[in-house]
Amino acid sequence: MGMAVLSSAKGAVLPCACSGRALALARVLGSGLRGAFATAGGSSSSLLPRRWASSLPQQLEPADRSDEESGGEIDWDNLGFGLTPTDYMYVMRCSLEDCGVFSGGKLSRYGNIELSPSSGVLNYGQGLFEGMKAHRRPDRAGYTLFRPEENARRMQHGAERMCMPAPSVEQFVDAVKQTVLANRRWVPPQGKGALYLRPLLIGSGPILGLAPAPEYTFLIYAAPVGNYFKEGLAPINLVIEDGIHRAMPGGTGGVKTITNYAPVLKPQMDAKSKGFTDVLYLDSVHKRYLEEVSSCNVFVVKGGVVATPATRGTILPGITRKSVIELATDRGYKVEERLVSIDDLMDADEVFCTGTAVVVAPVSTVTYQGQKYDFRTGPDTVSQKLHTALTSIQMGLAEDKKGWTVAID
Numbered sequence: 553m554g555m556a557v558l559s560s561a562k563g564a565v566l567p568c569a570c571s572g573r574a575l576a577l578a579r580v581l582g583s584g585l586r587g588a589f590a591t592a593g594g595s596s597s598s599l600l601p602r603r604w605a606s607s608l609p610q611q612l613e614p615a616d617r618s619d620e621e622s623g624g625e626i627d628w629d630n631l632g633f634g635l636t637p638t639d640y641m642y643v644m645r646c647s648l649e650d651c652g653v654f655s656g657g658k659l660s661r662y663g664n665i666e667l668s669p670s671s672g673v674l675n676y677g678q679g680l681f682e683g684m685k686a687h688r689r690p691d692r693a694g695y696t697l698f699r700p701e702e703n704a705r706r707m708q709h710g711a712e713r714m715c716m717p718a719p720s721v722e723q724f725v726d727a728v729k730q731t732v733l734a735n736r737r738w739v740p741p742q743g744k745g746a747l748y749l750r751p752l753l754i755g756s757g758p759i760l761g762l763a764p765a766p767e768y769t770f771l772i773y774a775a776p777v778g779n780y781f782k783e784g785l786a787p788i789n790l791v792i793e794d795g796i797h798r799a800m801p802g803g804t805g806g807v808k809t810i811t812n813y814a815p816v817l818k819p820q821m822d823a824k825s826k827g828f829t830d831v832l833y834l835d836s837v838h839k840r841y842l843e844e845v846s847s848c849n850v851f852v853v854k855g856g857v858v859a860t861p862a863t864r865g866t867i868l869p870g871i872t873r874k875s876v877i878e879l880a881t882d883r884g885y886k887v888e889e890r891l892v893s894i895d896d897l898m899d900a901d902e903v904f905c906t907g908t909a910v911v912v913a914p915v916s917t918v919t920y921q922g923q924k925y926d927f928r929t930g931p932d933t934v935s936q937k938l939h940t941a942l943t944s945i946q947m948g949l950a951e952d953k954k955g956w957t958v959a960i961d
């Protein structure tokens with residue numbers, strides 16, 4: 553780590569210990585800082601006036617860790633995907649002073665956080681999220697995570713697109729483990745669900761002109777969850793939306809930015825009011841090719857061929873999608889990542905969705921332009937086989953030959 557020198561908009565020279573990569577991130581942060589300086593008139597020694605920095609929530613005393621083994625009053629049999637607040641969250645920050653390097657992450661009590669009204673995330677949507685699950689192990693004490701490094705790398709990739717610094721893979725995975733252990737009384741019993749983990753990366757620093765924020769917060773909170781769709785494991789009913797799109801070429805559909813989700817609320821609510829489970833989106837150029845559902849990927853099965861839309865920037869590269877592709881290939885199916893048209897869909901035997909929240913969800917019907925198409929569900933379907941294969945690994949019921957699970961003891 554050599555000492556590098558950054559100059560602010562006002563020409564003040566700011567000493568900063570930066571590596572090459574961190575320096576590039578610091579430049580991104582620096583351009584954001586100019587806006588802050590323009591209004592703050594900040595000093596060169598402290599980049600952000602203290603009162604403008606977002607405050608860390610109350611910190612956790614090392615002795616104040618939850619050691620209870622169960623969540624007490626929770627009705628484990630009726631967990632949906634609702635928000636059950638847990639005990640602790642993890643918070644780590646990074647500002648220009650830190651040269652784009654996160655450090656000093658800590659657990660604190662779960663609760664509200666304070667943000668400047670002019671924070672980048674509130675004004676310009678500079679934010680990313682992740683989603684993952686921790687399962688209780690069947691055989692002995694402890695918990696398992698599923699491919700958490702993949703979530704860490706996806707956050708890094710998204711951070712680049714959103715002009716944010718990101719935690720290292722090691723920091724991310726360590727933070728997730730700490731969050732699970734601190735909230736271990738909230739991990740549902742085997743088979744009843746999982747502890748859902750929600751990592752966030754947000755531009756928490758103040759900025760007025762459109763630019764990257766001068767400070768970033770990485771935060772992880774947790775909530776026990778059961779099934780995502782209220783149908784539970786029952787097949788779901790989708791409707792194709794051909795007038796509204798969730799992504800476009802060159803946009804941000806391929807990263808898990810928070811800005812992709814508020815725009816799908818309206819079509820989703822409309823679909824729900826008509827009795828559908830969710831919306832299936834088409835590509836915005838030809839309006840002919842399947843993309844994905846609001847928060848999960850889609851697959852179609854015809855004969856022994858399993859096809860899913862290729863990820864070319866408009867589809868979120870799901871970790872469940874990637875895992876299911878591998879599991880299906882191992883089981884002798886021909887798996888194709890390609891354009892999947894409406895015609896392919898109409899002709900399919902089976903349709904299913906994949907995602908951390910939904911796992912592998914069979915699709916019973918898809919409605920397109922008023923016409924309802926039916927698909928096979930239930931026993932002996934490809935989706936059911938893949939659901940079993942995936943969840944057995946995730947829940948520790950089958951040997952993990954792929955090294956996908958990470959133990960937390």
Ligand SMILES: *Cc1c(COP(=O)(O)O)cnc(C)c1O
Pocket residue numbers: 683808844845846847848849868869870871872873906907908909
């Ligand atoms: C998160 C998400 C998925 C699923 O990704 P996983 O890594 O499998 O959880 C699919 N599509 C969208 C739009 C998503 O936000």
